[in-house]
Amino acid sequence: MSAALATLAATVLVGAAPAGAAPVWTTVAPGVTYRQYDLAAAAGTARAHVLNVDLGHGRVRLGLLYPGAVAARARLSSLADARRAVAGINGDFFNISETQHPGVPATGASVGPAIAEGRVLKGAVPVGQRFGPELPPGTGTEAVVGVDTGGRARVDSLSLSGSVSALGRRLTLRGLNQYALPENSIGAFTSDWGGVARTRAVCGTDTDRAAPCATRTYEVTVRRGQVVSASARPGSGAVAAGTTVLLGREAGAARLRTLRVGERVTVRYGLDSASSAAYRFAVGGYPVLAGGRARAGLDTRVTAVRTAVGIGAGGRRVYLFALDGAAAHRTGLTVAEVAAALRALGATEGFSLDGGGSTTLVTRAPGAARVTVRNRPSGGAERAVPNGIGVFTR
Structure with a gap:
């Protein structure tokens, strides 16, 4: 010391x-x-x-x-x-304002991963997209404090793992209910997200929160395992139970365009801990x-x-x-x-x-x-x- x-x-x-x-x-x-x-x-x-x-x-x-x-x-x-x-x-720290992106609403969503009552709520935004003071060396947005299923408090790191599977194709999921998605990625939004527009998720870059919003985007709505609609722009409004909205930016948008309305799709995701512990709750x-x-x-x-x-x-x-x-x-x-x-x-x-x-x-x-x-x-x-x-x- x-x-x-x-x-x-x-x-x-x-x-x-x-x-x-x-x-x-x-x-x-x-x-x-x-x-x-x-x-x-x-x-x-x-x-x-x-x-x-x-x-x-x-x-x-x-x-x-x-x-x-x-x-x-x-x-x-x-x-x-x-x-x-x-x-x-x-x-946790959170998306409190959006002065750099006029017309884009601040989401109020937190920076890091979150788990409530054992249920995964969200993943971590890229480091360059975080709000808050400069991070200490060797730390990132995936860091959490929480209590594991054995009842012990821990400091740990939780990384998102997920995929979108359709007709033998497998797309990697790199975001879950996040106010910022990594560049060239696909993210999922569920009923846990809320009713705020998803526009903010495609703004900024992995290293610059204030960078312009992506112009190449694509959104696919999956309900009960089937693609029911698609759009070239991020949408708004609450996501219904049993529904997942997939949002892609840049190369991720191009990959989502391969999905067709009516196609069967399976979306899987979870948070993997660096310690291999399972958590009852965690916050970033x-x-x-x-x-x-x-x-x-x-x-x-x-x-x-x-x-x-x-x-x-x-x-x-x-x-x-x-x-x-x-x-x-x-x-x-x-x-x-x-x-x-x-x-x-x-x-x-x-x-x-x-x-x-x-x-x-x-x-x-x-x-x-x-x-x-x-x-x-x-x-x-x-x-x-x-x-x-x-x-x-x-």
């Missing part, structure tokens, strides 16, 4: 507690506790809000919070209340701590309000970490300082989520029917987000 990280790890100050007092954790639910405390950082004092989640407790689990569609957003408090979560934090972001050490190349200059996840005790302990956005604390932390703060909590693995105006942590007070926002969002109010991590108790 660098001298700067070691210094931060040693300067955790307890907020609203007498000098020298031990940190005070309050119980949210059996197996879930919460506290806030101050961190003396390079740019000033930051205030952290932390949930300590014991996944070894038989009544506690984590899950994905989202509005029921990939291309949709809602306030974290509303998402938590709708699912009866006792606590939660915001999730990027790793900052591995094996108890900060990842190489973490930013040490830019401070911001941030959200992160720490994992300890072999995946049985999870720390959901969010900074306060009040004026007195808005300078926040660097990514390197976040890694040190997670390690100081007891984490050996750490993962950064969307920050800034998105950073939100909620908990339900004992006996309350709804959650309360514990940190003060830097924008003055909750920002609508595409997803989050919910804490649930039986």
